[in-house]
Amino acid sequence: MTPRRDEVDELAEAWARERPDLDLSPVAIFSRLSRLSRHLDLARRDAFSAGGIEAWEFDVLAALRRTGSPYELSPGRLLRETLVTSGTMTNRVDRLAARGFVERYPDPEDRRGVLVRLTPEGKQAVDVAFTRLVDAEHEFMADLTPHQADELAGLLRRLLVTFSGD
Numbered sequence: 001m002t003p004r005r006d007e008v009d010e011l012a013e014a015w016a017r018e019r020p021d022l023d024l025s026p027v028a029i030f031s032r033l034s035r036l037s038r039h040l041d042l043a044r045r046d047a048f049s050a051g052g053i054e055a056w057e058f059d060v061l062a063a064l065r066r067t068g069s070p071y072e073l074s075p076g077r078l079l080r081e082t083l084v085t086s087g088t089m090t091n092r093v094d095r096l097a098a099r100g101f102v103e104r105y106p107d108p109e110d111r112r113g114v115l116v117r118l119t120p121e122g123k124q125a126v127d128v129a130f131t132r133l134v135d136a137e138h139e140f141m142a143d144l145t146p147h148q149a150d151e152l153a154g155l156l157r158r159l160l161v162t163f164s165g166d
Contacts, residue, residue, distance in 0.1 A: 008032050036140070043136035051129030053101075060092050061101060061126035064118040071118035074107065078116060101125060 008031045015024055048058050063081035064071045073081065079089050093116055096102040101122030107113035118126070141149050 006032070008035070039140070040137075043140070044133060047132035047136055048129045050132045051125040051127075053125050053129055056092060057096060057099075057101070058126060058129055060089075060096060061118060061122050062130065064102065064116065065123060065126045065130075071123065072105070072115045074113060074115055096122065 008028060011031060012024055012027050015022075015027060044055060044058075048055055051058070053061065059082045060078060063078055064073055067073055075086070075089055075093065078093070079086060082089070084092070093102060093104070097104065099121075101119055103117050103119055104114045105117055107115050144152065
């Protein structure tokens with residue numbers, strides 16, 4: 001069975017016609033990844049809005065949620081988890097606290113430090129958003145077998161680790 005064609009097939013064929021001197025094999029991969037990324041961004045926005053949160057809020061709440069009970073991290077650890085600056089994180093924690101999604105507590109191991117803890121409301125918001133996101137991602141992969149999904153994940157991992165800096 002011949003695979004269905006998509007807009008990237010047409011794009012690649014046009015470039016091949018215009019630039020036969022180039023190896024265009026990456027175009028077939030990365031143009032599709034770029035288009036999939038746009039669809040995923042839209043799905044993420046919908047999933048987050050279902051939880052009543054924005055993407056940046058999800059990033060912070062998800063970092064806390066993944067830690068397990070009692071769902072708390074130091075601001076420094078939140079910085080590393082979300083890859084934002086200290087000033088940005090302070091602003092984000094302030095805004096999340098104002099919404100009742102997180103609370104600050106004194107760090108029992110550092111009198112000068114604080115811990116940021118997810119509230120039940122914050123846990124509910126991130127859980128709703130994450131469930132919706134996973135459902136949408138399953139829909140994206142509906143045409144793949146479990147083996148194909150594992151293979152794709154492995155191939156993408158192989159490309160991504162080149163950027164990890166390790």
